[in-house]
Every structure is written in C-alpha cells, then in structure tokens.
Amino acid sequence: MARLTVLLPMPKGVGVYAALKRTADTTFDGRTRGQVMADTVYERVTGRPADVPEPVAVNLVLSDQTLLAGDESPAVVEGYGPVPASVARSLVSDAVTDERSRATLRRLYRHPVSGALAAMESRSRLFPKALAQFIGLRDQICRTPYCDAPIRHHDHAQPHAGGGPTSALNGLGECERCNYVKESPGWSVTTSDENGVHTAEFITPTGAMYRSTAPPPPGPIETYESVTELRVAIEFARCAA
Known part of the structure; x- marks a missing residue:
C-alpha cells in the first residue's frame, strides 16, 4: 500500500474532501466509503478506471538468493x-502470473569485494535510458549529502561542457533542487571508485566538503578468489541465460 498526501489551501482541500465524500455516499457496490474515495482519487488523477492496472514500470532490485x-x-x-524479502517475492510472483x-x-553484476553495482559507459551527452536506469538503481535516492529526496535528474558530476564524460562513474542521481544547486557558481562535484564503491565529493562555495557513497545493493556479497574466477562465473551466468 502507499499513502498519498496533498497540501492545498483550506477551501480547496475541503472541496476535494466533500466531492469524494459525495461520490462515496452515492455509490452502493459493496465497497467501503474509504475504498470508494480512494478509487475515485485514482480515477480522477490518472483518468483510468480503478480496476484497470496503470501501465507503470516498477524496478525491483534483489539478489538471486x-x-x-x-x-x-x-x-x-x-x-x-527497502522492502522485506517476502514482499519482493510476492511482487515478482504477481508480475509473472x-x-x-x-x-x-x-x-546486475556486483564488484567482487565491495558488492557495488558494475559500471556502464556511453559517449552520449544525455544519459541513455539504460544508463540512467542503472544510476537510479545504484543511487536509490538523491546523492547530495543529507538529502533523501527521490531522484528526478540523472546528470553529470563534472559538467559535460567541462569535459565530464557521460558514464556511470561521472553520473549522479539527484533531486531537481540539488541538481540545479550544484550547477551554481562555487560548487564542484568529483566522483571516484573507492574499492568498488561509487563515491561523490561535494565542495560548497564556502569551501566545506561533504562526501556521499552509493548505498549497498540488497543481498549478501559473493566473494571470488581472483579476477579469473569472477570472469568464469560471469561467463557461466551468460551461458545459462
């Protein structure tokens, strides 16, 4: 389940509630008043019947284990x-059946030591859909320190105009506000791959420095004795696909 909250001026908020209540009071199909009101919100916002699934992509990251x-x-x-493992398996089962x-x-391949998601490269100025999706799965929330807003922009840490490549290493998932702020004069952002963990360093106009690391993906980390063993494991996975 999800909770949707809307901040409105008092007259509009009362009007919305009254309209939903009026619809619920005149609907007699076995649903509760709350169910009718919730379905009415969905139908009026999306323009689709409540009993017709909304075409939306849900990205679920989980380990094979x-x-x-x-x-x-x-x-x-x-x-x-994060969601519990049982919920994740239920989501997968529902989608398949x-x-x-x-x-x-x-x-998604992980670094053999850190467990971080592997990188992808592109020469495009704009982040291709697959690369932007990868960055979103890796970062999960806005990468600016102390901000946990949802990701809205996939952009360059080092600006493209300044020679920054369009890559997973130079890419950041950020909320709209933080992405615009980092483009302001005096701000700089650099990224690095420290032991397989994507790290971003933010320097503000006052000279303060803050670091942000990508959160670990779910599931246990599988360790390999050598790079050769890792390559063999990847080849076996490809052959089995």
Whole structure:
C-alpha cells in the first residue's frame, strides 16, 4: 500500500474532501466509503478506471538468493526504498502470473569485494535510458549529502561542457533542487571508485566538503578468489541465460 498526501489551501482541500465524500455516499457496490474515495482519487488523477492496472514500470532490485533460494535479505524498490524479502517475492510472483503485466529480468553484476553495482559507459551527452536506469538503481535516492529526496535528474558530476564524460562513474542521481544547486557558481562535484564503491565529493562555495557513497545493493556479497574466477562465473551466468 502507499499513502498519498496533498497540501492545498483550506477551501480547496475541503472541496476535494466533500466531492469524494459525495461520490462515496452515492455509490452502493459493496465497497467501503474509504475504498470508494480512494478509487475515485485514482480515477480522477490518472483518468483510468480503478480496476484497470496503470501501465507503470516498477524496478525491483534483489539478489538471486532472495529470489530463488529463500534468503531473507531485503530488496529495494526504486523510488521507494527497502522492502522485506517476502514482499519482493510476492511482487515478482504477481508480475509473472498476472496476464495483464509483463515481467522483465535483468542481471546486475556486483564488484567482487565491495558488492557495488558494475559500471556502464556511453559517449552520449544525455544519459541513455539504460544508463540512467542503472544510476537510479545504484543511487536509490538523491546523492547530495543529507538529502533523501527521490531522484528526478540523472546528470553529470563534472559538467559535460567541462569535459565530464557521460558514464556511470561521472553520473549522479539527484533531486531537481540539488541538481540545479550544484550547477551554481562555487560548487564542484568529483566522483571516484573507492574499492568498488561509487563515491561523490561535494565542495560548497564556502569551501566545506561533504562526501556521499552509493548505498549497498540488497543481498549478501559473493566473494571470488581472483579476477579469473569472477570472469568464469560471469561467463557461466551468460551461458545459462
């Protein structure tokens, strides 16, 4: 379930509630008043009937052990946050068995030591859809320190105009406000890959420095004795796909 909150001027807020209540008071189909009011909000906002699924993509990141072996490590829903393993498996099961939905499975490779998601590169100025999606899955929330707002922009840490590449390393997921702020005079952002963990360093116009690291993805970390062993594991995974 999700909770939707709207901040409105008092007259408009009262008017919205009165309209929803009026609809609920004149609907007699077995639903409770609260259910009718919630369905009415959905229908008027989306323009779709409440009993017709909304075409929306939900990115769920979980380990193979959580999905297939009963591991209880939590999963992550992009734009929402961690969810219990049982909920994640239920989401996957519903998507696979519901004929009205389409489930797509994508592999995300992790660094053998840190467990961080692997990188992707692009020469485009704009972040391609797949790369932007990868950055969103990696960062989960706005990467500016002390901000936990949802990601709205996928942009360059070092500006493209200043020679910054369009890559996972130079890419950041940020909220709209923080992305505009970092473009202001006096701000600078640099990124690095420290032991496989994506790290961003923010310097403000006053000279203060703050660091931000990408949160760890869900699930246990599989360790490998050598790079060769890691490559063999990846090749086996590709052959089995």
